[in-house]
Amino acid sequence: MSHMVSATELAELRSSGVRILDVRFRLDQPDGRSDYLEGHIPGAVYVDLESELSRPGRSDEGRHPLPSTEHVQDAARSWGLNDGDVVVVYDDYRGLAAARAWWLLSRGGVDVRVLDGGWAEWQAAGGDVETGSAEFTPGTVTLTDIAGDSLTIDEAAAFPESGVLIDARAPERFRGEIEPLDPIAGHIPGAMNLPMGVHLREDGTLRDLDSLRRNFADVGIGNETPVAAYCGSGITAAHTALVLAEVGIDAKIFHGSWSQWSNTPGRPIAKGEHTS
Template identity: 60%
Template sequence: MSNFVTAAELNDLLTTGAPVRVIDVRWRLDRPDGRGEYLEGHVPGAVYVPLDQELATHGEPSEGRHPLPSTATLQAAARRWGVRPGDTVVVYDDAKGIAAARAWWLLRQGGVDVKVLEGGIRSWKAAGLDTTTDDVAPEPGDVVLAEIGADTISIDEAAAFPASGVLLDVRAPERYRGETEPLDPVAGHVPGARNLPTVLHFDAEGRILDHDTVRATFASVGVTPGTAVAAYCGSGVTAAHTALILDEVGIPAKVFPGSWSQWSNTPGRPVATGDQPG
């Protein structure tokens, strides 16, 4: 079963009264608070979710920019969104699924049936479907989440991962090579990591490419069914998108949530540069 739903499929769910809760996770590095855009128009009934507050926690720089929230924090947030046992949660953004994937990855670990709206809010509008401008505050839900964290690896596990599997660095190539680093104190990549930017897996509208193409892209860096694979990015958001895509083509993956922001802020961690794993 696919991790994605189309705009038409979501509209059908909403109009037939299926137990579905829609959440709007508009977040980008250059605009982390997307509430303004949400209030300009969103899928009817969608609840705005602030990624930095409800899909992450805050700590020291050595923990990374988006540490994993506790299960209790995520459960409280899901209840605020109105999620009840048995609900399907559909999540979307306006950034080609990058932020939405963070919610998918966390909720999936918690045992929620969760889907991503393919193409995000743009696909909804392109389909000619209505949007609303209210600030949705549903009746609180009572969902109970399973413990999250099993789909993660620690910084020490990330360091050792290339010896037994494929560690993917899914950032832009220039950041991987260490030519530029706009956010973190050190440029480069985790030694042994292979670069495969997550943007290679979707088209200009944010829709996943055909599965054969996606599998071939992963195979080009040694990731095939049965391969142990983990992903990291700058702060653990984009890496969740790669995990989403991998799961869609039948390859389970772990995520290093601290990612480069944790690695580069931890004294003594080695750094590789250039276009080879190192």
Template identity: 60%
Template sequence: MSNFVTVAELSELLSTGAPVRVIDVRWRLDRPDGRPDYLAGHVPGAVFVPLDTELSTHGEPSEGRHPLPTTAELQASARRWGLRQGDSVVAYDDAKGAAAARAWWLLRQAGVDVRVLEGGIRAWRDAGLEVATDDVTPVEGDVVLDGIGADALTIDEAAAFPASGVLLDVRAPERYRGEVEPLDPQAGHIPGAVNLPTVLHFDSAGRILDHDTVRATFAQAGVTEGAAVAAYCGSGVTAAHTALVLDEIGIAAKVFPGSWSQWSNTPGRPVAVGDQP
């Protein structure tokens, strides 16, 4: 089964009353609070999920900007969304799936059947489908989540990863090269990491490119079937997006959730610059 659901498929699921919970995970670096956009128009019945507080937690800078929530914290949030045992989840955003992928990555580890809406809210609107402006507050759910974290790398594991696999830095090339760093105290990349921006795998509307094209792009970075691969980004959000795409073409990947925000805030960690690993 695909990790993605089309607008037509989601509309059909909702019309049949299938046990599916839709979550709106609108978050972007330039607009981290997506609630105003949610209230301006969302998929009917969708619950707003704040990425900063429910799909991550807060800690010291040396933990990164988006540390993982505990399983208990994620379960409490999922119950707030109204998620019941056996329900499926469809997550969407307005950032080509980058934020929704964080929900996918966490919930998939937790044993939930979860997919991402291809094209997000833009595709829903473009299809001429109804949007709602209410603030959905469902009856609390009873879902029981499996433990999360098995697909995450620690900072030490990320440091060692290039010796045995491919560590992908999925940020923009100029951040990888160390030419600019708008958010973190140091510019550059983890030594040994290969740059492959996650935006390369989608078209302008946020739809994944055909699988052969995606496989070819990853192969250029040394990622092929059977390879050990992990991804990091600025703070562990878009890295989950790359993990989503890799899983879609049949390649399992780990994510370093601390990502560059943790690495650059940890004294003594080496920093590489330039366009080579």
């Protein structure tokens, strides 16, 4: 089963009571509520990534620490979710924030998909638009443990010995040429660089499955390869995990990602191209 839905498919699902979550977030505009209020898919509930899909933490926990199951469950109930609901999530920037919601909710046992192409694709398809806040009744959903597929920093360090650790950041950040957000430039030793953008078409939708499989094969990943992903703070890595799931490959995520690694004294730093 695909983890994605098209705008056309979502329009059809709306008549069956699907729950829709609007997870707009960008680094330059982390609070997307104002954009949500100006226009969103009818019935969509706004989700705040930083307060509901993350938690406050120390610098050595990374910029977007993994929240507890109870924290996400409380948030999901506040969005009106109930056990058995089908959920579709979307955002307005390349599917990154939506993928974070997909990861946490799917690990919690929710049937959740991502709108391929997000808000832009919905608009391009001529979908209906609603303004203001959606009305809904708080729900009673119960989530299972969301942390089982999240690596600790020590597990991430050891992962290249037994599988492929993907660094989903831009190549220049991987090589250590620039670092706009974290205190040290570089990457985790043994990691392989596979920027998330290679999986997307210009319109922000996913490329065909054969192209996605070739992307992963280029860094040594096949159907049986143990795979984990990290990025700057664990958001983009969720998108890589989503794409892997779409081609039938399970992945783990190092949620602390580079922001945790670079803020933890004593961790080795690699620079340049792929290393081992």
